[in-house]
Amino acid sequence: MSVEPKKWGVIYNPKAGTRKVKKRWKEIKEYMDSKGVDYDYVQSEGFGSVERLAKILANNGYRTIVVVGGDGALNDAINGIMLSDAEDKNDIALGFIPNGIGNDFARYWGLSTEYKPAVDCIINHRLKKIDVGYCNFYDGKEHQRRYFLNAVNIGLGARIVKITDQTKRFWGVKFLSYVAALFSLIFERKLYRMHLRINDEHIRGRIMTVCVGSAWGWGQTPSAVPYNGWLDVSVIYRPEFLQIISGLWMLIQGRILNHKVVKSYRTKKVKVLRAQNASVDLDGRLLPKHFPLEVGILPEKTTLIIPN
Incomplete structure (x- = not known):
């Protein structure tokens, strides 16, 4: 599968315990569309699906994978990328839009639960190599x-x-x-x-x-x-x-x-x-x-x- 290098693969993990799933995603989607972002979108369905979807996106050539979720969803995504067959998986850019009860890793980097600054951050595409624990x-x-x-x-x-x-x-x-x-x-x-x-x-x-x-x-x-x-x-x-x-x-x-x-x-x-x-x-x-x-x-x- 051939994917444009700048196209995002977006995984939306609905926030646990909320009834505003569709409204939240609609707002994020409308803002990305207003900014002219080129992306494909998938929504997770149950435990383990974020990892599976991240692995599929990595294997199918997406070089920017964006997770809309909390710490658990980010953990699933990094496992999906690390366990993928992508030859350059270390260079896949992982972005995140905080959307969970636990957003400790996002707070470390100064991101709040507001989605607009997070989307702007991913558009700006400032990259940094970071460690992965095992x-x-x-x-x-x-x-x-x-x-x-x-x-x-x-x-x-x-x-x-x-x-x-x-x-x-x-x-x-x-x-x-x-x-x-x-x-x-x-x-x-x-x-x-x-x-x-x-x-x-x-x-x-x-x-x-x-x-x-x-x-x-x-x-x-x-x-x-x-x-x-x-x-x-x-x-x-x-x-x-x-x-x-x-x-x-x-x-x-x-x-x-x-x-x-x-x-x-x-x-x-x-x-x-x-x-x-x-x-x-x-x-x-x-x-x-x-x-x-x-x-x-x-x-x-x-x-x-x-x-x-």
């Missing part, structure tokens, strides 16, 4: 590799994602499910027996959550940079109740690394040898929990369209 694991049948742009969470962070996904049908709105899960689990303060290896140091103990970030990781790795070839790691041990309150405030302010129950590292690779009963997520996508896991970084492995 996670190797065994699914019980064969060895697998999944990719991420923002962060891997093990323990509390991933359990919040899991409960949010399970309860959003009850609440009807994913944001309410997320808030309910966050508060219930923080008060619970469950710990997990973990064994990690970071920079040849073995870390064993009862740990509440671990975040391995190439970017902000929802504030847990605030010093991480997605183009320096390194991973930042935050290991959070059990806080007292008052320390939870101060920790949430420091998280909002971007100072979580200063908290006394947080230990931070910078590394190229993390091995999770054990994390008993802990959930794992990559950019909000839950991973089958088969330990050990190996988390690493591939420097400048994909091309991102970024704001000026």
Whole structure:
């Protein structure tokens, strides 16, 4: 299939828990049309379809792939591109228009949920090579590799994602499910027996959550940079109740690394040898929990369209 080099392949992932799906896309489409954008459009249908569609677009010659969605949709898209058969997949320009509850990666680059600045950014087409994180694991049948742009969470962070996904049908709105899960689990303060290896140091103990970030990781790795070839790691041990309150405030302010129950590292690779009963997520996508896991970084492995 021959595609014009400047034509966008747009994947629209409807915002979870909203009834304004058609209205939102109509507004974005009308704005792109007013700007004279040349594009083909597909809408995702159910879990896993964004990854499949991104892979199809990459294999069929699209050099600019635009995702309208949140962190999870971006994760699906980078996996689709990385697992495609495109010879120049590292040079495929990935653009994004924030459209989800979780837009942490978009906020890192200074993009709000307003679609017009995001469309203008993609039109401007300023490119930057960024790192792609990976996670190797065994699914019980064969060895697998999944990719991420923002962060891997093990323990509390991933359990919040899991409960949010399970309860959003009850609440009807994913944001309410997320808030309910966050508060219930923080008060619970469950710990997990973990064994990690970071920079040849073995870390064993009862740990509440671990975040391995190439970017902000929802504030847990605030010093991480997605183009320096390194991973930042935050290991959070059990806080007292008052320390939870101060920790949430420091998280909002971007100072979580200063908290006394947080230990931070910078590394190229993390091995999770054990994390008993802990959930794992990559950019909000839950991973089958088969330990050990190996988390690493591939420097400048994909091309991102970024704001000026």
